[in-house]
Amino acid sequence: MTSISKPPVRHPGLPRNALGLTTRDYEGGMSTLCAGCGHDSITAAIIQAVWELDLPPHRAAKLSGIGCSSKTTAYFMRQSHGFNAVHGRMPAVASGVHAANRELVCIGVSGDGDSLSIGLGQLCHAIRRNVDLLYVLENNGVYGLTKGQFSASADVGSKSKRGEPNVQPPIDPVLLAITLGATFVARGFSGDKKQLVPILKAGLTHRGFALVDVISPCVTFNDHEASTKSYRFTRGHRHELAPVDFIPVTHEIAAAAEPGAPLPVTMHDGSVVRFRAVGEDYDPTNRDAAYAHIRRLQSQGDVVTGLLFIDERAADMHSVNGTVDEPLTGVPYEQLCPGSAALEALQEEYR
Amino acid sequence: MQPTDVTDPRYYHKVVDCQWGCPAHTNVPEYIRLIAQGRYTESYLLNRASNVFPGILGRTCDRPCEPACRRTRVDGKPVAICRLKRVAADLRDDVREFLPQIPAQKNGKRIALVGAGPASLTVANDLMPLGYQCVLFEKLDRPGGLMRTNIPAFRLPANVLDEEVAMILDMGVDLRLGTPITSMRALLSQGYDAVFVGSGAPKGKELDVPGRWDTDRIHIGIEWLESVHFEHVTSIGERVLIIGVGNTAMDCCRSSRRLGGRDIKVMARRSRKYFKASPWELDDAIEEGVEIVENHAPKRFIIENGRLTGMEFERLRWTETDGKQRSEVIDTLTIPCDDVILAIGQENAFPWIERDIGIEFNDAGMPIVDRMTMECSRAGVFFGGDAAWGPENIIWAVEHGHQAAISIHNHCERVPLTERPAYGMNLVSAKVGMHAWRYSNDYSPAPRAAMTHVELTQRFQKLNVEVELGFTAEQTAHEVERCLNCDIQTHFTAPLCIECDACVDVCPVNCLTITTDGPEEDLRTRLSAPALNLRQEIYVSAALPQTQRVMVKDEDVCLHCGLCAERCPTAAWDMREFELLIPYAGRRVDFGLRSADVNARVGGSDRQSAVGDLTPR
Numbered sequence: 016m017t018s019i020s021k022p023p024v025r026h027p028g029l030p031r032n033a034l035g036l037t038t039r040d041y042e043g044g045m046s047t048l049c050a051g052c053g054h055d056s057i058t059a060a061i062i063q064a065v066w067e068l069d070l071p072p073h074r075a076a077k078l079s080g081i082g083c084s085s086k087t088t089a090y091f092m093r094q095s096h097g098f099n100a101v102h103g104r105m106p107a108v109a110s111g112v113h114a115a116n117r118e119l120v121c122i123g124v125s126g127d128g129d130s131l132s133i134g135l136g137q138l139c140h141a142i143r144r145n146v147d148l149l150y151v152l153e154n155n156g157v158y159g160l161t162k163g164q165f166s167a168s169a170d171v172g173s174k175s176k177r178g179e180p181n182v183q184p185p186i187d188p189v190l191l192a193i194t195l196g197a198t199f200v201a202r203g204f205s206g207d208k209k210q211l212v213p214i215l216k217a218g219l220t221h222r223g224f225a226l227v228d229v230i231s232p233c234v235t236f237n238d239h240e241a242s243t244k245s246y247r248f249t250r251g252h253r254h255e256l257a258p259v260d261f262i263p264v265t266h267e268i269a270a271a272a273e274p275g276a277p278l279p280v281t282m283h284d285g286s287v288v289r290f291r292a293v294g295e296d297y298d299p300t301n302r303d304a305a306y307a308h309i310r311r312l313q314s315q316g317d318v319v320t321g322l323l324f325i326d327e328r329a330a331d332m333h334s335v336n337g338t339v340d341e342p343l344t345g346v347p348y349e350q351l352c353p354g355s356a357a358l359e360a361l362q363e364e365y366r
Numbered sequence: 367m368q369p370t371d372v373t374d375p376r377y378y379h380k381v382v383d384c385q386w387g388c389p390a391h392t393n394v395p396e397y398i399r400l401i402a403q404g405r406y407t408e409s410y411l412l413n414r415a416s417n418v419f420p421g422i423l424g425r426t427c428d429r430p431c432e433p434a435c436r437r438t439r440v441d442g443k444p445v446a447i448c449r450l451k452r453v454a455a456d457l458r459d460d461v462r463e464f465l466p467q468i469p470a471q472k473n474g475k476r477i478a479l480v481g482a483g484p485a486s487l488t489v490a491n492d493l494m495p496l497g498y499q500c501v502l503f504e505k506l507d508r509p510g511g512l513m514r515t516n517i518p519a520f521r522l523p524a525n526v527l528d529e530e531v532a533m534i535l536d537m538g539v540d541l542r543l544g545t546p547i548t549s550m551r552a553l554l555s556q557g558y559d560a561v562f563v564g565s566g567a568p569k570g571k572e573l574d575v576p577g578r579w580d581t582d583r584i585h586i587g588i589e590w591l592e593s594v595h596f597e598h599v600t601s602i603g604e605r606v607l608i609i610g611v612g613n614t615a616m617d618c619c620r621s622s623r624r625l626g627g628r629d630i631k632v633m634a635r636r637s638r639k640y641f642k643a644s645p646w647e648l649d650d651a652i653e654e655g656v657e658i659v660e661n662h663a664p665k666r667f668i669i670e671n672g673r674l675t676g677m678e679f680e681r682l683r684w685t686e687t688d689g690k691q692r693s694e695v696i697d698t699l700t701i702p703c704d705d706v707i708l709a710i711g712q713e714n715a716f717p718w719i720e721r722d723i724g725i726e727f728n729d730a731g732m733p734i735v736d737r738m739t740m741e742c743s744r745a746g747v748f749f750g751g752d753a754a755w756g757p758e759n760i761i762w763a764v765e766h767g768h769q770a771a772i773s774i775h776n777h778c779e780r781v782p783l784t785e786r787p788a789y790g791m792n793l794v795s796a797k798v799g800m801h802a803w804r805y806s807n808d809y810s811p812a813p814r815a816a817m818t819h820v821e822l823t824q825r826f827q828k829l830n831v832e833v834e835l836g837f838t839a840e841q842t843a844h845e846v847e848r849c850l851n852c853d854i855q856t857h858f859t860a861p862l863c864i865e866c867d868a869c870v871d872v873c874p875v876n877c878l879t880i881t882t883d884g885p886e887e888d889l890r891t892r893l894s895a896p897a898l899n900l901r902q903e904i905y906v907s908a909a910l911p912q913t914q915r916v917m918v919k920d921e922d923v924c925l926h927c928g929l930c931a932e933r934c935p936t937a938a939w940d941m942r943e944f945e946l947l948i949p950y951a952g953r954r955v956d957f958g959l960r961s962a963d964v965n966a967r968v969g970g971s972d973r974q975s976a977v978g979d980l981t982p983r
Contacts, residue, residue, distance in 0.1 A: 019801055019932050022809030022925055024440055026876045026895040039874075051866040051935025059871035206865055234866065234935045246864045250912050 053205030053231030084126030103134025163236030257321035387434030424452030483511020485564030485751030488767025577667030587709030603704025787949035
């Protein structure tokens, strides 16, 4: 348990968003993670992103599984809905939440253990269904809560704190998601909010499954010399492939129309994700080319970051299933559950 | 931007706003912590080391510390620093055994002190322990100066004053009461090694308008207060006008209230914004039924049949153009009265200093005194308190006394007066365990404690019923927790930082930013929260090891809650208790470390000390 708490006073000049709220209003409980944990920085980045998007806290649902990362949903947006699911089962719960109330903004937070080991199947199917969900994968390469064993994302050759090298090849969530047909794939670094916040905002705005893999160093078990997920290693090997600006729908988009300007991608609500620099041989809207390019850079030892792939035209879960526009929670009970006579009539159709 | 040099005591001293604002650099946060621990005697002695008169100042100080207090910028009201000082003074034990020892063997130097007010008493306080013989001349038959004759007993009880003055006199000061100095030439001829003039600004300003000299019911404020003190005056008319709205005016109107005044008006030329009186003194006067009248300029006294019957005023309207205040007269009106007290300021008067003995005066009749050394144009003659540059306040007089004592000691030791002993500092980690610090780092949201006053009916019965009752134990307990402990510094060691952002994210008041380096004006635009107060410095670290960016801290509203240090995984942030080491005459600050060692150890050690210069004010 923590014995420290954050004083309620705030900076007198703290800016307010369109709802009249400051970033302090989007905070949650005090973190009980280790001091210096990358996850806490990601929490701060999420707070910044939802504040900048003027997201009303009561219109958001926070979903998580088990692990250090999954604790963090308690540390932001104390006025939002939340569900802390069993280990690896957050995507199923998130699918249910979104099925029942498509108006809620769903924020899922998971870790490399929760997502890539016990919950890998759940993750794959949530991607496949294109559930409208921001899925933040706080990736530190170790099982922190059980004292630092390698996780499924640990790189070959990366050493544990006690010096043993990892020999199993890693599962890369970014490449996995692209092959599975994910419609929004990004990678950030907890130590760079300037990059991470626009990515999170784009992911929250994206209609469909938005995977944001965030390298989040574990200060206690994986921030040492021989780690490939430490602050120092990540800073030394990071390659920012596709830096983006997020321009909300309320702003005028001037530069986007100019010829030769950076690549703009218009989101379903009219806001724009603008890629500031994309190389000649790279197109973040072309799945095959993106995959090949990322793969090539990674094989050179680079930690590729940025908004790596986006497909804003794909249909999400509700469109595929043809559900009503109105959230199911708002549909009258008699209509949602029309009774046994209606059920029998339905079954009759299949006889 | 140049990385901030925190080995210079100046930087951390400036973070402690109250201590920086105090002319005598009283270590406020530490004395408040001592009060919180119930260590009143230690708290009193810590106070006494710098401000010499904690009991007196705890009631009467002008409190430059309070407007400076960081708490004002956090929740609107400063910590009640002054009244906490009084708590320590009221609840302490006998301190006599802890006062400086006076050597039986004197050093053979004799110092003449003119006027037994706070400035001269401070000089004696600093020099007696060094073996000096101090001869203190006072024209009245009691010591204390304006602290005694001009501050009414309902604000400062005589026993408090007597005790603190006695602490100094009992060091063996040769006090000569009823001995006005009438000739500086004669005094200088008596072979003193140095002379200190602390004779105050004893002359009230005149208001020479028609009718001034036609009645005996017009009084000069400070002279009238003195007469009240000596009980030469024991009554006043029912209708009293006070001209002027400084703190003397407040003492005059409240004293009038106790001597029979019923309808008392304080007449001000300008609006409340420009009043010189401290806001709390104005409040106390208003509470006692005194009326404050704004924008009235005195025109003439109305005398009928040799009797003062009223006073004529012009009502003014003030307008501001190009930063200049202009007034226009609306109309003229007469306010009836029985007595008028003039409290429109004080002047110095040195008719007793001959103009041909090497002491130069300026056109305004003021001696030319060096701001740093307190010496006038004649070597060995020093000025301090109101005598030096006109009316200030007690706490400035004390600081003048300290500086003059250093100069007198240098003068007697044949050391150039400009060789001032350096200020120093100690910086010691406040960490004592997991989530445990050597100070109360939890932020208390309690509002400022309000002083309880004696009932109005009781306070007018006698002239010396002290109005303020002092804080209760509960009020004290709440008020000490409001202090933000600004002397517990957030100390940063750049080479240890891994740039994880934990401190930036956790800071409740957005003080911290990690960003690329740049000039100060540019850096200030890139902070986590806008820098509202440009008088507060920003701290800039050396380049951080991983990205060469810098850690920037805007000191303005830091709560000193220690969360940055709590959340720092590498102890790059630490909370360190800063102690300003103030030199006094003959007592250089003692570090225990040579400054060369200090520079080599910056950051590496959890304890460091340093020396530096504080620009004299």
